[in-house]
Amino acid sequence: MDFISLISKMISFIALMLVGYVCVKKNILDKNFSKGLSFLVMNVFLPCTILNSVIANHPDISGAQLMHAIAMLSLAMLLPYIFAAAAARLFCRGGKNAAVFELLCSVINTMFIGLPILESMFGSIAVLYCALSCLSYNLLLYTYGTWRLRASLDGADHALHLKSVFTAPFVATLIALIIFVFDVPAPRLVREIVSSVSVATVPSSMIVVGATLGNARLLDALKEKSVYLISLVRLVLIPAIVLFVLRFLTDDPVLLANCVILAACPSAVLVAILSLQYGTDAVYASKGILVTTALSMITLPVWAYILG
Numbered sequence: 295m296d297f298i299s300l301i302s303k304m305i306s307f308i309a310l311m312l313v314g315y316v317c318v319k320k321n322i323l324d325k326n327f328s329k330g331l332s333f334l335v336m337n338v339f340l341p342c343t344i345l346n347s348v349i350a351n352h353p354d355i356s357g358a359q360l361m362h363a364i365a366m367l368s369l370a371m372l373l374p375y376i377f378a379a380a381a382a383r384l385f386c387r388g389g390k391n392a393a394v395f396e397l398l399c400s401v402i403n404t405m406f407i408g409l410p411i412l413e414s415m416f417g418s419i420a421v422l423y424c425a426l427s428c429l430s431y432n433l434l435l436y437t438y439g440t441w442r443l444r445a446s447l448d449g450a451d452h453a454l455h456l457k458s459v460f461t462a463p464f465v466a467t468l469i470a471l472i473i474f475v476f477d478v479p480a481p482r483l484v485r486e487i488v489s490s491v492s493v494a495t496v497p498s499s500m501i502v503v504g505a506t507l508g509n510a511r512l513l514d515a516l517k518e519k520s521v522y523l524i525s526l527v528r529l530v531l532i533p534a535i536v537l538f539v540l541r542f543l544t545d546d547p548v549l550l551a552n553c554v555i556l557a558a559c560p561s562a563v564l565v566a567i568l569s570l571q572y573g574t575d576a577v578y579a580s581k582g583i584l585v586t587t588a589l590s591m592i593t594l595p596v597w598a599y600i601l602g
Contacts, residue, residue, distance in 0.1 A: 300598050303414045307500050308591060314504025328505040335498045340405055341466035343492040347421035348474045349485050363423060366544050368430035370553035373539060374400040374532045375434055381527050391578050393446035394569055395520065397439055398561040398582035399527045404431060405463065406499040408559040411594060416548055423552040425467045432464045435564065443572040506563055507584055515581035524582045529593040533558035551601040558597045560586035
């Protein structure tokens, strides 16, 4: 995809976000609808998109290439955690929001932002790569990520819980891997249903992001100085580190671009949800998500241009 086409696609994504944003501001959509749509995206639409990436068109990739892709994507998911932990220790110095700061820098919005952009750039192979990133993404988030939030609270449960790793996208990725590795044929009816449902992923994801922004206070977020530091780390420094490291480890430009674009995505909405769940500062998390998402509409096209 050329740069002009990418900008056009980003504008269409922004337009879809505005639909969600305006509908929330005008009280056309309430929080329950947004929550329900988000649930559908994560548990129905997105798993179908992941399955469709191997059912509709069998990706032209060997077993060795698949293992290499898993290794590179896992590293692209791990590096942000390492750098974010160092950044939190350097800039927060044990402050009350250090754990949330760290997760805002490390937990990326791969599925609501990364997948639509990469699919528009590279097609079904990008969907497969995004799906493969779910393996390490979920493992890191629901082990270290949740532990980091709990560990920041006095008297909290500090144990690791592996059960949370098995989300719908994670399970769909495992099924997609089985279908791909063993070349399992899917009945025509199944292909048609999965393909039809997967079409809803991109527009629904963008509307959810817009609705999430509509529920936040933009001016309050812009007054929070530390969110600009989070944005610098999340949107600029971390993808630069991923690009620097992975360019020595892979000669596949499409895989490299996928890893870097995923690493350049804004902070995930899950950070606010988990902050609310574990009793850390969900308002601060929402501010970071709002600002990084808004600024990513500028930085993501720049990264896409750099990666060609």
